[in-house]
Amino acid sequence: MIMRRLRSTPVPGTRDSYTGIDFNLGFHIRRYELDLTYRVAPNLLMGTATLHMDNYRALDALTLDLGGSLRVEKVTAKGTAGTHIQVARFRHAGRKLRITFRNQIPVDQEFSLTIRYRGNPRPLRSEWGMIGWEELDNGALVAAQPNGAPSWFPCDDTPDEKALFDVHFHTDNGYAAIITGDLISKHVSGSMTTWHYQSREPMATYLAAVHVGEYDTVSLGVSESGVVVEAYVPVGDAALRARILEDFAKQVDMLDAYEKLFGPYPFRSYRVVITEDELEIPLEAQGLSSFGANHATGEGTWERLIAHELSHQWFGNSLGLAQWNDIWLNEGFACYAEWLWFEAAGVKSAAESALEFYRGLEALPKDILLANPGAKDMFDDRVYKRGALTVHALRELLGDDAFFKAVRSYVAEGRHGLVEPRDLKRHLYAVSTDHAALDAVWQSWLRDLELPEFPSGGLD
Ligand SMILES: [Zn+2]
Structure with missing residues (x-):
């Protein structure tokens, strides 16, 4: 397999400046195979995670992310194509699982690690509150954005490392296990039901979710x-x-x-x-x-x-973020999509929504840099609204035909991959006749603190 980073810019430093977590460098995880048993009443999770990976650096050791409430019992390694890989020891401390190999793994090998673990999963403390696996009165759920995935499985928990997932989940009869991916099969054995899900498109770890509870399925249509x-x-x-x-x-x-x-x-x-x-x-x-x-x-x-x-x-899941500082690419577009829905439904135009929220932003402090809001303000509503207004400003500048053509080509090219602002800009440039005007909009909304004038009176 040819190793290639999915992102166009190199990893900045050795630590994610938003989550404060050290990167796990030297390898890619291509597929997670989780075989987990969950007992609802005691909130007990146990099983194995098999991580299929390859390395772009020679490795004496590597690290993974895993929450402290889960105890690792055993780690084994398996090479492919005649490579002999053996685990010498592992150490789990401070939400990092460090695995040391008996002999150095040469660069560009394919291998797998199987990690057996168990525990009572708990959400992880973060800058944004408690996130991850949460026990409910009658079941559990996972809400892991941005870095709560290690609360339930060992992983490389960074948004730019997408992987495929295959999950076998055994839980008490009577409970539905709703997990990200396509349901492949479900079968009952004794007091337990096994649910098998596969994510056939690559997924960021923070987007993996589980719901365990007593649910009925209702069709909303096709x-x-x-x-x-x-x-x-x-x-x-x-x-x-x-x-x-x-x-x-x-x-x-x-x-x-x-x-x-x-x-x-x-x-x-x-x-x-x-x-x-x-x-x-x-x-x-x-x-x-x-x-x-x-x-x-x-x-x-x-x-x-x-x-x-x-x-x-579309925005966040198919088109994934390479780094958290680009959160506006997710939330700006998602917020603008709200306005687009109301426009499509004939409730009000996106321009009316834009003006309403522009007035709201005018009254608030203008101390967030949209291109890099910082961890504390990453999910601040001003990032969402200013992000949406940025999208609206670009639409006003380019006109509907050119703007939506650019959005569709940006979405098509980034499908199931990673995007950065430069990718969006490239697609906007391709439909734009006035690059200087586009640069000015880009600069003032993304890279200046003050609120630009309300965007109106473009080509349309
Ligand atoms: Zn959102």
Whole structure:
């Protein structure tokens, strides 16, 4: 296999300046094979993770990310094509699992590591609160953005290292295990049910999600292009179910609208899970989004967020980030997609939404640099709104035909890969007749602190 970094810029330094976590350097994980058993009542997770990888540096040792509440019992290595690779020892401390090999692994080998572990998974403390595996009253969920994945499996937890996933998940009968990927099979054996999921498109670790709970599956319809859209609703709460059906009724229309604007939906299905617990915010995972019972009011209160999470399937999930400082590429586009949905639905134009939120931004401190907001402000609402206004400014400058043509080619080229702002800019340049004007918009919205004038009166 030819080794190639997916990103165009080199890794900056040895530590992620946003998460504060040291990078795991020297290798790529191409596929995660997880075989996990989860007992709901004691919140006990146990099993093995087999990581299929290759190395772009000679390795005497390597590190992985793994939360401290999981105990590693055994690590073994296996080479391919006649390579003999043996683990000398491992050490798990400070959320890092360090594995040392008996002999140096020469560069460019393919091998696998199998890590057996168990424990009571807990969310990880972070700059953004507790994230990752969370035990619920009757089940569990994973909300891992940006770096909570090590709360449930050993991984290389950085957004630019996408991989394939194959998950066998055994849990108590009566519970649904809803996991990112396509459901391949489900079978009952004794008191346990095994759920087998495969992610056939590469996925960033933070987008891997699990829901364990008592859920019914409800069809929300099929898109014009044939994408199946389903909701998982808590069993036994008829009122909540009715509110969910009401509020998510337009989910397929949203998908149709976005396919027209951005290009084909990037995954095989789209699923939404609505937990019986309240969640502070909904969250996107790959091909899946999670909402709390509080997000289904039956009155369409959170329609914008239902649209927002769907749009992340294009912006954030298919088109992944190379580094967290580019978070506006995810959230700016997702927020703008809310406005585009309301425009497509005939509620109000994106320009009206833009003006409303521009007025809001005017009243707030202008101390966030959109191109690099810093860890603390990464999920600040101003990043979302200014990001969306940046997208709107580019649309106003270029006009609809050129703008959406550029967006579609940017989305198509970056599909299932990584993108950086320079990629977007390249596609905008290709449809632009005035590069200086484009540079000026780019500079003022992304790289200056002050709020530029409201964007209007472009070519259209
Ligand atoms: Zn978002």
